[in-house]
Amino acid sequence: MSSSNLFKATVNEYLEGLPQTVQSKLYEAPATCLSIYRLLPPMAKFYIMSMLFNEQPVVLRDLDKWCKPMAKKMQFDSLKRLKSLHLIEEDKGGNHIRLHPTFRKNFRNCLTGSQESNAFGNLCVTTDKHKVDIEFLDTFASQKWETILHFMVGTESTATPSSSVLSLLKSGGLMEGPGTSPKNLKITKTGFQFLLQDVNAQIWTLLLQYLNLTQDLHMDPVDVLNFIFVLGSLELGKSYTVSSLSETQVSMLADLKDYGLVYQRTDSSGRFYPTRLATTLTSDSAALKTPSMALEQALEASEEGAEQPAAPEAPAGNQGTVIIETNFKLYAYTNSPLEIAILNLFVHLKSRFTNMVCGQITRESIRNALYNGITADQVIKFLETHAHPQMKLLAKERLDKKIEFDTSHNINTAGGAPQSQAISADGSVAQHKLEILPPTVVDQIKLWQLELDRIQTFDGYVFKDFANQQEFDTLWNYASETGVLIWSDKNKRKFFVTKEGFSQVADFGNRRLPRSRG
Incomplete structure (x- = not known):
């Protein structure tokens, strides 16, 4: 596609x-x-x-x-x-x-708990004379990571990423340009897409590219992957000994420090600390709380003190700032140059104040984003992720009202018993979903993309020449239920499934249909 x-x-x-x-x-x-x-x-x-x-x-x-x-x-x-x-x-x-x-x-x-004692790293038994707490690690990690993002988006930054990071950005296709000078590097279409990913996805993008270079670096990819997974299982705020690491893993510490995943006071230090960027790699925990996020949270706190409607509580570092109206006007309560630059990728910004920027989503602004390789789904996902808590609260209230109305309606029309197809396993109405953004905005962004995507192609297989209608219906229903069905013609007894779904449908048919074929 x-x-x-x-x-x-x-x-x-x-x-x-x-x-x-x-x-x-x-x-x-x-x-x-x-x-x-x-x-x-x-x-x-x-x-x-x-x-x-x-x-x-x-x-x-x-x-x-x-x-x-x-x-x-x-x-x-x-x-x-x-x-x-x-x-x-x-x-x-x-x-x-x-x-x-x-x-x-x-x-x-x-x-x-029967694994070897060093399976999840060895904790340092001695106390570090240099104070390193979780707040320090968060600040260190966010500074390292935001330096990379600021450099990519072209905003003024006090520091330039290390040469190893620049090499990784270039080899990964996120930036391009002649030579190795930072001044010659420019962001690519792939880099624009990278900016709209969540922090975990961004980190994995760089780590996967790092894994692709392990052979050139004469490193064992299994050893590299194992160390990355170990980092995801370590405890934030604790220090671990370097002596328990392999030679490959010790050489990785300098690179991971440049990405903000680990902190090591000096290259020769005998201990290292995993940061929140590392410990959340394989978990569903909230993303790292960056300085810009902390500033936004402080702004929201001041707004609440000014007798404005209180926003619902959200996990630390996950507070949204964006408000979108049905007329496509957008308000972002932030003064972070990084976030403003990212919004400028798909929003026509008009005004900037001390703690807020105003703009509008237009056909031209979305088209510019699409030409840069950004998709409609990525724009929508970014806006949903960064939506103001008040928008999420109102969306939850609307959903609760819809569920309450439909449930009572089903009870009345079904003679006292709710219709099972309308109620999901968790008790919510299946056909409803939480709509944080105005549906008109979401639909229009997708329609603007469809103006450019006139034709879509799919790789897959056609099933035809069925012995009878029952055989066709059995396989058609299974393909539809598993979500691999792309197209069908019931009159001609033909249907088309995805390339990935072919083997599953074929195996199902071999198990279920031989008896009916006689």
Whole structure:
């Protein structure tokens, strides 16, 4: 697709592309097993936990009984992920599956506390005479990371990133230019997309590029990945000994320090500290609280003191600043040059005040963003992520009213029993979702992109020549439920599925249809 996302939001796709032998080596490290588990979707986690302490292989058909019919797509995606990572293995007949033995052993040791003492790093037993607390680590990490972003977006900055960072930005296609001089580097279309990613996705983008260069740096990629996963499992604010690291991991400390992932007072220091950028790599914790975010939070606090409507509480460092009206006017309560420069990528800014900028989303401003490689979904996601807490509160109130109305309406029309298809497993109305941004704004941004995306192409396979209508309906329903169906013609008994979904639909047909063919 022309508007496909060029970035890997997580490391999963990178892991899936590794050879099976390399994946097996990764599973020898307990910290890697735990991190990979944390990166999996919920249903994949459920399958792993169901088989972890079960000594017997699981019948493949029984997996269909473990989830509701409406969750077929989730089941398909989860099994696809587990198979790609070779976390589950099938027997020769393809009727039974079991967990990868090395992963099963080491992950079970993690849960029971039976892993080796240094599996998650060695804490320093001596006290550091230099005071290093969480506040100091957050400041250090945010300064390092914002230096990179400021340099990319072209705002004035007090420092220039290190040569290793500049080399990584250039080799990753985020910036381009002749030579190695910082003055010659300019941001690319890929770099514009990078700026709209959340912090974790941005870090993984650089780390994945770093992994691609491990061979040129004569480093073991398994050792590099294991250390990254170990960092994601360490405790923020604690110091760890360098002596327990391998030679490859010690050489990584200088690079990771440039990215703001670890703090080491000197290159020869015997201890290092993981920062919040590192400890949240594989978790759902809030992103790093940068100085600009802290300033925005202070501005909001002053606004509340001025008897303005109180905004709902949000996790530290995750306070939004953007308000959008149905007439496409945008207000951002910030004076951060970095955030203003990012907004300028897709907003026509008109006025700037001490603590606020005003602008408007227009057809031209969105088109300029699209020409720079930014997609409509990325713009919408950025605006939702940075939406003011008051917008999120109002959206939640509207959703609650819709759910309450539809639930009472279903009870009245169904003779005292709510319609099951309208109520999801968590009790909310399935067809409703939280709409933080005005629907008119979201729809119009997508329509402006469709003006440029006249044709979309998909790689996949056509199913045809069915023996009877029942056979067609069985496979068509399964493809639709798993979300791999792209096109269908029921009159001609044909349908088209994605390239990834072909094997799943074919396997399902081989298991379910032989009896009906007679």
